[in-house]
């Protein structure tokens with residue numbers, strides 16, 4: 294008898310025609326401008342000052358002192374840093390859990406809150422990773438809607454959120470603040486309504502703030518660190534905060550009603566103790582590295598802002614059929630263009646004709662067509678070339 298597998302994911306998962314075309318193009322040795330490159334180490338953001346990585350080589354890393362929540366020295370530095378940003382209500386060292394990445398943090402929290410077959414609510418449009426993260430825990434990722442009005446921007450459809458909470462098996466609302474790829478922060482009035490709904494239906498909040506420190510066209514933003522109204526898990530990590538995904542260090546900051554923190558923290562500690570996945574070198578380096586966040590965010594913030602402005606000036610001339618959706622923050626901009634062909638065919642055409650690789654909006658469940666995502670972390674010259682190639686392709690069609 295052959296080995297049998299779980300049905301946590303709908304595998305085998307076939308490659309889509311766009312990624313097959315990308316591979317084929319690479320095999321043929323043809324150039325590709327990856328307009329959705331999101332790996333910071335591939336866009337020139339990996340270089341650090343001399344001595345930066347010396348923090349990893351501390352002799353103390355020779356020892357191993359397992360701590361379920363992570364090294365106290367790292368959590369103390371992190372708590373101090375969070376307080377400097379978010380004030381005295383930000384979680385202290387005892388409410389912080391270090392892990393390998395925010396993706397892993399989701400897995401831990403889904404295990405903590407959901408039994409197999411239960412559900413969490415995730416934003417739509419949103420990042421496709423959630424179907425996998427939830428599926429791998431035997432959990433359903435149901436969606437609530439975000440809707441767009443130009444030029445005001447994105448809003449949470451609170452009615453769809455409440456509908457999703459009513460089935461009695463939905464244990465958490467996932468908020469991405471700001472969301473990927475819509476770049477929308479949770480507004481203060483939305484926050485009050487969401488906390489109220491979560492509390493009424495007994496759902497926890499899981500708030501992903503990996504892009505929080507990269508505001509662009511933000512009207513207002515508020516961090517959920519220290520939220521007291523409902524059990525809240527705020528996620529962040531070095532992957533985006535310092536553009537260091539290879540260091541594999543993320544964290545969960547817990548807050549909410551005191552009694553609930555105690556129960557959740559105790560259970561989460563058992564999960565954390567089972568895996569003990571945060572690496573000692575990165576935890577040792579964290580206190581020194583946190584001091585470099587302002588410079589990193591300022592430098593990358595300038596690049597994101599310059600690329601967003603270039604995108605607007607290249608694509609939004611008078612009578613232009615393209616528009617760049619309002620982008621409050623994060624690393625991604627969305628472009629809406631005439632639907633001259635199916636979205637996938639447009640993306641295939643861009644790749645074939647211009648060597649430009651973009652993500653079509655259907656990958657993120659965007660209702661609008663035709664929409665395409667572009668990564669704002671590219672070096673500005675390359676980004677500008679990409680935006681010009683995008684314009685040229687559409688001009689050639691119309």
Ligand SMILES: Cc1ncc(COP(=O)(O)O)c(C=O)c1O
Pocket residue numbers: 331394395396397420469472473501503529530531532533538543
């Ligand atoms: C919103 C969001 N959260 C989390 C992640 C993954 O972060 P990590 O590398 O810490 O797992 C991504 C990756 O792009 C993301 O877009």
